[in-house]
Amino acid sequence: MTATTTEIAFQSSQINGMNVHILPTEKFKTTTIVTMIEQALSEEHVTKTALLAMVMKRASARFPETKLLRAHLDFLYGAIFDVDVMKKGERQILQIYMEVPNEKYLSNEASLLEQAIEFVGDMLVRPYVQDNAFSEKYLAQEKETLRKRIESLIDDKMKYANQRVTEEMCKGEPFSLLVQGRVADLPKITGQELYQYFKEVTTTNPINMFVVGDVVQQEVSEAIRKHIPLERSQVRELQIESTAKDVSAEREVIDRLDVNQAKLNIGCRTQITYKDDDYPTLLLFNGVLGGFPHSKLFVNVREKESLAYYAVSRLESHKGILMIMSGIDVSKYQRAVEIIKQQLDLMQQGTISEEEMSQTRATLSNQFTELLDSARGMIDFTYNGVISGRPRKIEELLAGINQATIEDIKKVASKVTIDTIYLLRDKKGEA
Secondary structure, eight states: OOOOSSSOOOEEEEETTEEEEEEEOSSOSEEEEEEEEEEEOOTTTHHHHHHHHHHHTTOBSSOOSHHHHHHHHHHTTSOEEEEEEEEETTEEEEEEEEEEEOGGGSSOOSOHHHHHHHHHHHHHHOBOEETTEEOHHHHHHHHHHHHHHHHGGGGSHHHHHHHHHHHHHTTTSGGGSOTTOOGGGGGGOOHHHHHHHHHHHHHHSOEEEEEEESOOHHHHHHHHHHHOOOOOTTOOOOOOOOOOOOOOSOEEEEEEOSOSSEEEEEEEEOSOOTTSTTHHHHHHHHIIIIISTTSHIIIIIIIISOOEEEEEEEEETTTTEEEEEEEEOGGGHHHHHHHHHHHHHHHHHTOOOHHHHHHHHHHHHHHHHHGGGOHHHHHHHHHHHHHHTOOOOHHHHHHHHHHOOHHHHHHHHTTOEEEEEEEEEOSSSOO
C-alpha cells in the first residue's frame, strides 16, 4: 500500500540492529536510500568521522578500485552515490546516499533495488581493507583532499564568516567545530585506527536507514536483512551535551582579510529547539524577520536603507541558534547593526503587519508541502523528528504556524538574544 500525499508516513522497524524506515510511494521513478550514522560532535571524533566518509566511498571489498566501484554504479543505470558528513546541533551525521532508477521503468529484469541495497551493504559491512587497515593509498589521497577542503573554507567568505561567528559564539561547545574536522588531526590518523573506528561506529552507534520509492516493504526488509548483516548487539545511546546557554554579554569580533565586501553576521540564542512546543512559532518568527524576500531584514536593511547586498536569517533548529547574515559596505557597519537591532526590537514589540504574517504563513506552508515532492526532503524531515526525540507531522507544524499569534511571536522574540556580532572586513581603514 502506498503512502498518502498529504502526510509523510514511513513504516519503521528494527532490522539487524538498525532503525529502518520505508516509505512505499508511486510518486518517484527512482528509489532513494539514505543511511544516517550518528556520532556525538567532539574534538576526538570530528576529523575521523569526516575522513571516514571520504575513505568509505573510494572502494569496497567487492570493488577494490575506485574505477570498478564507479563502473558498477554505471551498470546500475547511473546510480547516484555519495558519502558525506553534516552537523545537526551537537551531532555529526555520517550519511550514505544512494539513488537508483526503479526497475519498473527499465527492461532489466534484475532487481536494481536489491543490488543497490547490496552496494550500501558493501559500504557498511564489506569495506576494502588490507592487513586490518584501510588502504594506505586511499587514506593518503583523502587526507590531502580533506586538508584542501578545510583550508579552502577561507576562499568562500560567506561560509568562512559563518564558521568564524559560530566558533566565537560557541567557544567551548562542540557546535563550534567545523564538520569537516581539523587539519592538525590528519597526520596522526592511521589506516588501522580509522578501520577500528569504522567498526566501532557501524556496530555501536545509532543508525537510521530510510528507503523511499515504489517498493514493497517486505522485499526491502528482506534485502536489508540479507545484504547488511551488521552485528549490533551493543548499540549505545550517545551522550549529547545540552544545547542551551544563556547570554551573559553581547560580544563584538572583527576579523580582517583581503575582502571586497564585508560580511556582517550576528549570532543569536533563541533557547528553542526542534523538540520544543514553541518551535512552530519560532519558524514564523524567523520567516517574518529574515527568512524570505518579504521579511523585515530584506525590506528594511537591503531595500529601504540600501545597507546590505543581502540580509537574511536562518535557524539551526537542533542548536537553538538564529544566524543573521549580511554582506555590507564596511563604511555602513554601525548603521547596519543599528537597523538589524531595530528589526529585532520590532519583533519583540509585536510590530508585525497582517501582510507579513499571511505572506510568511503562505511561504512556510508551500515549503513544507513541497517536501512531499522530494524523497530527500521527506527523509530529512522525518530524521529531524528521530534525533530530536519529537517526531512531527507536517499538518501539526502547519497548524502551529497558522494558529500562532503576534502575541505568541512576541513571547518567542523575548527569548531571542544577540550573543555575538561578527564582522569580516578589509585590511584598510581604522580598526
